[in-house]
Every structure is written in structure tokens, then in C-alpha cells.
Amino acid sequence: MKFKLKPDDRIEYGALYSGEIEELKPFKENEEAEQIALWDRERKIGYIDEIDEKLLEYY
Numbered sequence: 109m110k111f112k113l114k115p116d117d118r119i120e121y122g123a124l125y126s127g128e129i130e131e132l133k134p135f136k137e138n139e140e141a142e143q144i145a146l147w148d149r150e151r152k153i154g155y156i157d158e159i160d161e162k163l164l165e166y167y
Contacts, residue, residue, distance in 0.1 A: 109166065111159060124163045 111120045135144050145153055149164070 109163065111162070113159075120159075122159065122163060124167060126167060 109122050109124065111122060112118070113120055132146075135141075137143070147153055
């Protein structure tokens with residue numbers, strides 16, 4: 109996906125991946141993420157970055 113970011117109109121590219129799982133295993137914290145959330149887009153989960161919100165609109 110291509111994004112034009114404000115305020116300087118910088119262009120960035122991002123990817124959105126999806127998949128299916130057969131079994132949910134416990135999350136292991138690592139250097140990239142300290143937690144994950146399974147989200148139904150209904151319940152409040154706190155701050156969501158604007159880019160992430162736009163990516164979810166395409167999913």
C-alpha cells in the first residue's frame with residue numbers, strides 16, 4: 109500500500125497480511141512486540157495509529 113504522510117507529504121509503503129490459524133498458541137514477547145490483541149473492531153483497545161486504521165479499512 110502507498111501512503112502520503114502529512115505534514116511533509118512523505119511517501120511510505122506498507123503491507124497488510126492476513127491468514128488463518130487452526131490453533132491459537134500463547135504469544136511470546138520479543139524485540140518487536142510486547143503483546144498482541146485479537147480485535148473485533150468494536151471494543152475499545154486504546155490508541156491505534158492512523159496508518160494502522162487505514163490498513164484495516166482495506167482488510
